[in-house]
Amino acid sequence: MLNIDNLYAKIDKKAILNGLSLKIKPGEVHAVMGPNGSGKSTLANILSGKQGYEISGNVSYENKNLFDLAIEERAHKGLFLAFQYPLEIPGVNTSNFLKTSLNAIRKSNGKKELDALEFLKIVKEKASKLKMDEKILNRQLNVGFSGGEKKKNEILQMSLIEPKMAILDETDSGLDIDALKIVANGVNTLRNKERSFLIITHYQRLLDYIKPDFVHVLMKGKIAKSGCMELAEELEKVGYEKL
Amino acid sequence: MTNQIKTDFDKVIKYLKPPKENINLRKKSLNKFINLGFPQKKEEDWKFFDLNQIISSNIKDLKFFDKELFDKKNKILIPKNALPFKLFEHNKIIIANGAVHTIDFRYEDLKKINITNTAKNQSSNTNHSLAYLNSAFTTNYLKIIIKKNYSLNKPVILYNFTNEKITSTNINQRLDIVLEDNSRLNLINLFTDYSSDNFININHEFKVGKDSILKNYKIDDKENSNIKYFYNNIDLDQNSLVENFILSSGSKFIKNEINCNLQAKYASAFVSGIINLDGAKQHEIKTNINHLAENTKSYQLIKSVLNENSKGIFQGKIFVDSIAQKTNGYQLSKALLLNENAEFDGKPELEIYADDVKCSHGSTSGSLDENSIFYLMSRGLNHKEAKKLLINGFLLDVVEKITDLEIKKLIKEIIGVSE
Ligand SMILES: Nc1ncnc2c1ncn2[C@@H]1O[C@H](COP(=O)(O)OP(=O)(O)OP(=O)(O)O)[C@@H](O)[C@H]1O
Ligand SMILES: [Mg+2]
Numbered sequence: 001m002l003n004i005d006n007l008y009a010k011i012d013k014k015a016i017l018n019g020l021s022l023k024i025k026p027g028e029v030h031a032v033m034g035p036n037g038s039g040k041s042t043l044a045n046i047l048s049g050k051q052g053y054e055i056s057g058n059v060s061y062e063n064k065n066l067f068d069l070a071i072e073e074r075a076h077k078g079l080f081l082a083f084q085y086p087l088e089i090p091g092v093n094t095s096n097f098l099k100t101s102l103n104a105i106r107k108s109n110g111k112k113e114l115d116a117l118e119f120l121k122i123v124k125e126k127a128s129k130l131k132m133d134e135k136i137l138n139r140q141l142n143v144g145f146s147g148g149e150k151k152k153n154e155i156l157q158m159s160l161i162e163p164k165m166a167i168l169d170e171t172d173s174g175l176d177i178d179a180l181k182i183v184a185n186g187v188n189t190l191r192n193k194e195r196s197f198l199i200i201t202h203y204q205r206l207l208d209y210i211k212p213d214f215v216h217v218l219m220k221g222k223i224a225k226s227g228c229m230e231l232a233e234e235l236e237k238v239g240y241e242k243l
Numbered sequence: 244m245t246n247q248i249k250t251d252f253d254k255v256i257k258y259l260k261p262p263k264e265n266i267n268l269r270k271k272s273l274n275k276f277i278n279l280g281f282p283q284k285k286e287e288d289w290k291f292f293d294l295n296q297i298i299s300s301n302i303k304d305l306k307f308f309d310k311e312l313f314d315k316k317n318k319i320l321i322p323k324n325a326l327p328f329k330l331f332e333h334n335k336i337i338i339a340n341g342a343v344h345t346i347d348f349r350y351e352d353l354k355k356i357n358i359t360n361t362a363k364n365q366s367s368n369t370n371h372s373l374a375y376l377n378s379a380f381t382t383n384y385l386k387i388i389i390k391k392n393y394s395l396n397k398p399v400i401l402y403n404f405t406n407e408k409i410t411s412t413n414i415n416q417r418l419d420i421v422l423e424d425n426s427r428l429n430l431i432n433l434f435t436d437y438s439s440d441n442f443i444n445i446n447h448e449f450k451v452g453k454d455s456i457l458k459n460y461k462i463d464d465k466e467n468s469n470i471k472y473f474y475n476n477i478d479l480d481q482n483s484l485v486e487n488f489i490l491s492s493g494s495k496f497i498k499n500e501i502n503c504n505l506q507a508k509y510a511s512a513f514v515s516g517i518i519n520l521d522g523a524k525q526h527e528i529k530t531n532i533n534h535l536a537e538n539t540k541s542y543q544l545i546k547s548v549l550n551e552n553s554k555g556i557f558q559g560k561i562f563v564d565s566i567a568q569k570t571n572g573y574q575l576s577k578a579l580l581l582n583e584n585a586e587f588d589g590k591p592e593l594e595i596y597a598d599d600v601k602c603s604h605g606s607t608s609g610s611l612d613e614n615s616i617f618y619l620m621s622r623g624l625n626h627k628e629a630k631k632l633l634i635n636g637f638l639l640d641v642v643e644k645i646t647d648l649e650i651k652k653l654i655k656e657i658i659g660v661s662e
Binding site: 104 | 612613614615617618619620621622623624625626628632633635636637638639640
């Protein structure tokens with residue numbers, strides 16, 4: 001699905017990723033943990049197409065060079081990033097935005113665009129599964145949303161888009177215990193043999209619910225250690241310094 | 244210019260045949276204009292908009308007389324698509340090539356509205372050179388009085404139409420509107436120009452009586468190469484309210500000047516607008532909000548979206564007289580620069596002589612947020628769609644200031660903003 005090979009990234013001459021390699025097969029769930037500033041969000045952003053980095057190395061997505069694809073093409077082809085800090089977009093109605101986004105992706109895949117009624121039905125159903133207040137759909141996108149509401153809104157988008165490769169950047173940070181379960185459940189419902197996840201987190205708790213197939217530690221811009229759930233448990237006890 | 248303007252003036256008088264005393268008024272105005280000339284950038288109010296220079300470099304041999312301006316109305320064909328008559332039910336005034344073409348108040352009680360349309364104009368209450376130019380040359384003096392206690396049933400659309408026969412010409416228009424006490428009027432000025440390279444000088448003077456409400460929406464959206472100056476003077480009496488909205492987009496050059504005189508307590512003025520430009524267009528909104536009595540209120544919100552090498556200007560002034568205690572004055576301007584060659588000039592001004600007042604102003608300008616664009620694109624929107632969504636979002640709150648729902652819908656359609 002996603003094959004990252006020896007990826008280097010710099011911004012303003014500052015090296016952030018230093019030869020990172022990671023292979024994610026269809027259906028696998030990978031967790032990435034690592035200290036603040038180690039480059040986790042940078043990795044997620046580069047995969048989604050954010051500009052401004054000096055990049056070397058190879059990344060293939062579904063056996064094609066990911067860097068050949070524009071930002072929106074990556075989204076059209078099933079790549080999704082739940083942002084660590086979702087942006088507030090004043091004046092843009094949340095529900096309208098979700099519909100525009102979903103229809104742009106559907107259209108590019110040759111699917112029929114949803115009309116307002118069809119969309120409303122689906123979005124209401126998905127929002128209620130995430131225990132989101134429907135009223136939020138009529139507010140301006142993320143504007144004044146609480147931290148947890150923003151994160152849930154990202155998961156709502158993921159559940160609407162049903163991506164092939166979802167990257168969640170600290171979606172669990174700032175969520176209360178109930179919300180955490182709901183979000184984990186959102187991931188688990190989407191989980192199947194074809195769909196892959198890259199879950200960036202600082203906490204074992206989310207992983208207890210999701211049970212990833214692999215856990216990696218990202219330090220100083222590369223994968224310092226890989227393992228399974230036990231690695232996350234060990235990190236929780238001893239921290240990163242002992243690695 | 245002097246010789247040309249004088250011979251043109253004589254021709255105008257010959258065609259118009261105004262009464263003798265009016266010829267004198269016009270002559271006096273002409274001489275004052277000749278003395279003062281077109282405003283230049285050395286005048287403080289015109290420092291961002293050098294009209295003299297703009298006219299001389301954009302209009303070849305400006306003339307002040309053109310037979311077309313006096314053409315009988317049946318000769319002026321107004322294209323069907325120029326006038327969206329089916330919009331919503333409304334009264335209409337059509338001004339074609341600067342002259343009154345149609346007045347149709349079919350939805351109203353005509354005993355409650357007094358309309359005069361004559362060549363005999365009144366002098367303006369301002370002593371600005373362009374007001375003199377207007378007084379000297381205007382073809383019609385149109386005056387509408389809405390009688391006491393009358394609220395119009397339907398809005399009035401003032402269609403301002405010019406055809407392609409008019410070029411390199413100065414067109415002057417004058418309209419005075421009086422709202423007697425406790426009356427209401429919604430007026431939409433819609434500009435549809437097929438002409439090019441003209442200087443259009445429009446003078447509107449309003450008197451808004453006690454407890455009356457005037458809503459005035461000005462839409463200049465059709466692409467054209469004319470230069471326009473709008474002078475609006477609005478006198479507000481006790482407990483009256485004025486809502487003014489400007490969509491400034493189509494013409495090559497526009498300067499929109501709005502003076503609101505809050506002359507008695509509890510009067511309020513709301514001025515909002517959008518300057519949306521591309522190419523080398525240059526538009527200015529200039530306001531003078533004069534708080535002249537206690538407990539008056541004003542609110543101004545201007546948003547500019549500037550593409551390519553266009554230039555947007557907002558000069559907003561709040562003046563508070565020493566007797567105008569408990570004034571509430573607010574002003575905000577935000578500009579979005581979509582190109583490094585686009586420019587925005589803002590000059591907010593507060594001049595306050597009373598001590599118990601609440602006044603504030605703010606001005607920001609900047610480009611689109613790259614991170615927001617990235618966020619939207621990561622959800623499948625292409626760059627153009629993401630940009631459009633952000634611009635719409637930027638403009639939405641100012642459109643929401645429009646309280647007339649039909650007009651709000653119309654303006655949203657025109658600029659392509661949806662909720
Ligand atoms: N635009 C930028 N300019 C300069 N430095 C940057 C920029 N973006 C990221 N960095 C730096 O790169 C490093 C990695 O940042 P990144 O956001 O990827 O860390 P992270 O692993 O996601 O951290 P956290 O756990 O705190 O979210 C940090 O030191 C950060 O300051
Ligand atoms: Mg991060």
